[in-house]
Amino acid sequence: MEKQFPKNVRQIGNVSDSPKIYVEDYVDTFLNQLCDKTEEEPQGAFLIGEKGMTDGQDCVYISGALKISDIKREGNKVDLPEETMEKAMKECKEYFGNKALLGWCLIFPGHAMAVDEQMASVHEKQFPEENSIFVIKDPKEKEELFFAYKYKDLMQINGHYVYYEKNPDMQNYMISTRKENKVTPSEPVADRAAKDFRNLVREKLEKSDQKQNNKVLYAASTLLLVVILVIGVTMVNNYDKIKAVQTSIEKLSASVAGEGTTKTDEKVTAGEEKNSVNEEDIQEAVGNAYDAEEGIYTVQKGDTLASISKKIYGDLSQVNAIKKMNGLSNGNLIYIGQKLLLP
Known part of the structure; x- marks a missing residue:
């Protein structure tokens, strides 16, 4: 079945070029967070997703990203070692299933916002497929340029779309690697528009x-x-x-x-009556859903932020903290199997 255009999108720049590039909001957030963590040495991320035709147009849908474990640098030249590519392939399968490596993003402090001959050579070697993607970002200004590999060259794409949808794969990757990458879904996004x-x-x-x-x-x-x-x-x-x-x-x-308020009132009353629980009560209430060591709770059927707060903390006092840590605005928007960071 032909993929449909995402419904919830915002446009960045002039999107008249081909292919049409769609970047999921969690990926956009992750790349901006990497910019915040980049100091002197270049960092980057592999771009994950799928390519195809939608309504007769070439489209690239970037729904995931993996931090590049090692970028070799000699002066102003960078390279991607073969062992780095092999590791990326394994991580891609582990976190994103059948999605493919579509290209890479390079965050290079002090480097001009342009593709040089070495970058083009690295891209052609590792991503020779038509419409593979290269992104270069300025870590301070958060400026970025998108390029698509066409006609044996990297051609600049003057605009793209950022889209929003449930993206548990990317969210789980950010949570699972938060200590190693030092970025999580709870960190503020530099791009206020996002x-x-x-x-x-x-x-x-x-x-x-x-x-x-x-x-x-x-x-x-x-x-x-x-x-x-x-x-x-x-x-x-x-x-x-x-x-x-x-x-x-x-x-x-x-x-x-x-009727509309009875259940809520009951929850609040129950929360007020019980202000604390011991560890045995928590374990009995949540079973295997809560990993206390990692501070991660897996959403179960019927859960809301209020019920999770009550099960873990004995009252409703942590609802706002859970919202803030996971970038949520309403407990009704969580879904079964979603992993939440708990304070």
């Missing part, structure tokens, strides 16, 4: 969920009133029973009106 973009998408998803919940509540309320009406008609000749129906209607109406 944060604003992700928040905008989340708000849209939240509004969509709210509309869906309202529809369900409306349907349930309508069904309830129909049932009450039928009961009322069959009992119209019995005054005492009519009074009973009236009382039931009042109680049910009050119940429907308060």
Whole structure:
């Protein structure tokens, strides 16, 4: 099946060139974090994803990135050793399954924002496929240039898209290698527009969920009133029973009106009543979902940030901290199997 264009995108520069390049938001975040960690020596990342045709256009979808373990440098010349490429292939399969190495990103302090002959030679040797990608970034200014390998040369692409979607592979890689790479999903993103973009998408998803919940509540309320009406008609000749129906209607109406807050109130009350738990209580509550040594919790069916905070800490006090550490704005946006860093 032909891949569809991502729905939630923001445009960077002029995107009239071919191929169309799409970079997932977590990858964009990761590359910017590498810039923050780059001092004097060059660093880089391999770009992971897939290529293909979408609506008759050549497209490259970059959904993952792996930090380059070793970049050889001699003066202003860089190289990628064969053992580095072999390691990248293994890590790509480990973290990203069947996705392929599409190219690389180089962060080179003090180097001009341009491709020199040595860089082009390295790229041609390691990524000779048509439409493979090379990115060069300035670690201080966060400026970047994209190039696609076409016609046996690296041709500059003047614009690309950043897109947002669930990306558990990249998130898990960032969490699993946070100590080695010294970057995690919780670190601030230098590109403020990226944060604003992700928040905008989340708000849209939240509004969509709210509309869906309202529809369900409306349907349930309508069904309830129909049932009450039928009961009322069959009992119209019995005054005492009519009074009973009236009382039931009042109680049910009050119940429907308060349904939206009852569960939340119960959670808050439960959280206030229990302010602490011991380690045995935590283990019993979460089973194998929580790795205390690494501070990682794997989301289970029915979990929210509130329920996770209550299971681990005994109350709701850590909800905001969990949100901040994982770049989340709403507990309803987590999904089964997602790994969360806990404070």
